[in-house]
Amino acid sequence: MSTPTDGGEIRPASTLLLLRDDPTFEVLMVERHHQIDFASGALVFPGGKSHPGDHEDAWADHVSGWSAHDGEQRGLRIAAIREVFEEAGLLLATRRDGGPLEIEPAPLELRQSVDRGETPFLDVVRAAGARLDLSALTVFARWITPPVTPKRFDTWFYAAHAPTGQLAVCDGRETVDACWLSPQAALEAGARGERKLVFPTRMNLGRLATSASAAAAIATARARPLVAVQPEIHRGPEGARLVLPESAGYGAVSEPFVPGM
Numbered sequence: 001m002s003t004p005t006d007g008g009e010i011r012p013a014s015t016l017l018l019l020r021d022d023p024t025f026e027v028l029m030v031e032r033h034h035q036i037d038f039a040s041g042a043l044v045f046p047g048g049k050s051h052p053g054d055h056e057d058a059w060a061d062h063v064s065g066w067s068a069h070d071g072e073q074r075g076l077r078i079a080a081i082r083e084v085f086e087e088a089g090l091l092l093a094t095r096r097d098g099g100p101l102e103i104e105p106a107p108l109e110l111r112q113s114v115d116r117g118e119t120p121f122l123d124v125v126r127a128a129g130a131r132l133d134l135s136a137l138t139v140f141a142r143w144i145t146p147p148v149t150p151k152r153f154d155t156w157f158y159a160a161h162a163p164t165g166q167l168a169v170c171d172g173r174e175t176v177d178a179c180w181l182s183p184q185a186a187l188e189a190g191a192r193g194e195r196k197l198v199f200p201t202r203m204n205l206g207r208l209a210t211s212a213s214a215a216a217a218i219a220t221a222r223a224r225p226l227v228a229v230q231p232e233i234h235r236g237p238e239g240a241r242l243v244l245p246e247s248a249g250y251g252a253v254s255e256p257f258v259p260g261m
Helices: 057-062 070-086 107-116 121-127 181-190 199-208 216-221
Strands: 002-004 008-023 027-031 047-050 093-095 132-133 138-142 152-161 175-181 231-237 241-246 253-257
Touching: 008 070, 008 175, 008 199, 008 216, 027 070, 027 132, 047 107, 047 152, 057 132, 070 107, 070 121, 070 132, 107 121, 121 132, 138 199, 138 216, 152 216, 175 181, 175 216, 181 199
Parallel strands: 008 152
Antiparallel strands: 002 008, 008 027, 008 047, 027 175, 093 132, 138 152, 231 241, 241 253
C-alpha cells in the first residue's frame, strides 16, 4: 500500500467523520495535543496511520461486511474504527447478533494500551462480544499529502452515523478535547482564529456543510465519484499558493500556502 516517492514512502491512514443529528447536524472533532508533531493543536476528525494488526485475517470472524470489501479497504476501515476508539472512546460496532451494542465507557488505560500496541484491538472487540460493521462506513474523500511535506499520507476519509448511547471522551495524550460541532460552526471558529484547522479538515468541513443532516451527507458521499486529491503548490511572484484542481470536487481553491496548515 505504500508508494515510494522523492520524499519517502506514503503511509496509509484513515479518518472517520462520525455524524449525528442531536438535535442539529453535527460531526465529532478532537483537538490534537499541542506536543504532537503532526497538526499539533488542530481541531481534526479522529484518525491516524493504519497498523499491521488492522489487516489480520483473524478479523473475518469479528466484522460484518468482510466479503464486501477487498483486503486494503477492510484494513483501512478497521483502522478508522480503532482510531475513534483510541482517541474518543467510541466503539462503532454491533452485538454479534446484529443488535445495538450497549457498553460502558472503555477505561482510559485500555484505550491507551491499544494505542501503544500493547493490547490488540481485536481482543477488545472480542471481549465486548461485538462485531465491527465495515459497511457502515461510507467513503467520503481520499487525500494524498503533496511531496513538499516531510511526512506523507494516503488518507481515506469515511463518514458514518455515530453510535448511540456512547460518550465521546478524549484520551488526554493524542487529543485534549472531544466535541460535537456543526460543520459551519467549526468553520466559523477557524475563521475567527478560535480553532486551528488544517487545510484538508477545512476543505472537508466545507463539503460537509453543504448537507443538512447526517443521512444527507452520507447519501451525497455515496453518490459522489471518488477522486484522489493531492494538493499542488504553485510558486509565483506573490509567493507559494496551495491549489486544488477543480476535478477534486471542492470548487476553485487557491490560497496562500502556510506550512503546517
